[in-house]
Amino acid sequence: MPPPGPARAPTPPPPSRRRRAPAAAAACVGLAAGLGLGPGAGPAAARDRFGSIAELAAATREGVDWRVEARPGRTDALVLAPHGGGIEPGTSELARAVAGERHALYLFEGLRGDGNGELHVTSTRFEEPRLTPLLAQAARVLALHGCVGDEPAALLGGRDEALVARLGRSLRRAGVEVRPAPADLGGESPRNVCNRGRSGRGAQVELTRGLRASLFAGLGAAGRARPTPRFAEVVAALRAALEGGD
Numbered sequence: 001m002p003p004p005g006p007a008r009a010p011t012p013p014p015p016s017r018r019r020r021a022p023a024a025a026a027a028c029v030g031l032a033a034g035l036g037l038g039p040g041a042g043p044a045a046a047r048d049r050f051g052s053i054a055e056l057a058a059a060t061r062e063g064v065d066w067r068v069e070a071r072p073g074r075t076d077a078l079v080l081a082p083h084g085g086g087i088e089p090g091t092s093e094l095a096r097a098v099a100g101e102r103h104a105l106y107l108f109e110g111l112r113g114d115g116n117g118e119l120h121v122t123s124t125r126f127e128e129p130r131l132t133p134l135l136a137q138a139a140r141v142l143a144l145h146g147c148v149g150d151e152p153a154a155l156l157g158g159r160d161e162a163l164v165a166r167l168g169r170s171l172r173r174a175g176v177e178v179r180p181a182p183a184d185l186g187g188e189s190p191r192n193v194c195n196r197g198r199s200g201r202g203a204q205v206e207l208t209r210g211l212r213a214s215l216f217a218g219l220g221a222a223g224r225a226r227p228t229p230r231f232a233e234v235v236a237a238l239r240a241a242l243e244g245g246d
Helices: 023-034 053-059 091-099 132-137 161-173 209-213 229-245
Strands: 066-071 077-085 104-110 140-147 154-157 178-180 203-208
Touching (some): 077 091, 077 132, 077 229, 091 140, 091 229, 140 161, 140 209, 154 161, 161 178, 161 229, 203 209
Parallel strands (some): 077 104, 140 203, 154 178
Antiparallel strands (some): 154 203
């Protein structure tokens, strides 16, 4: 038997196998990094444990793990926080204050001491029965979300360009850093909950953790019960933009 030849280097996998992340996802990560959002700001649907509210409800307990607050208002505007409570802390409190007694309000709130992030269902898959009639009555929809990022900033998106523009002007007057949301947080899909009102257009505000932290004594449940003076300023700015069409 002839002696074995020199060992051959393993053949590298083709580029299409080495690069597993789709180009669009990579672009989203780059945009998020450019905004100072850091890792973890990519498409939420890929990270969700549950693909729908129905799946979540079948595996968890309403009133223990989560709760819903839904009430109509006296105008055609709806303010919602679909990831409220401990899921994206501070968004429930903001939405409730912006809606006041005048506008319709919808909150889906995580109630756990920890692990609330598991209750996140991305906005394009967020179908909850108590939200449906509120959306059917709403010509203006404002969805409030929380995102990562230590720098205080509000990232604006959604299909209602007029409302988005008013939000930008109003928040800037209140001294808030305003930026366009990166593509994965842009709220452009017709299936995004903010765009499912009567007009088919809504606005979405992503508030960084740094901005939300400035609004409360802390982002835990006890801290969120003690808003700072900055909270009232941001609430007033959001409400002024929402009511600009009244």
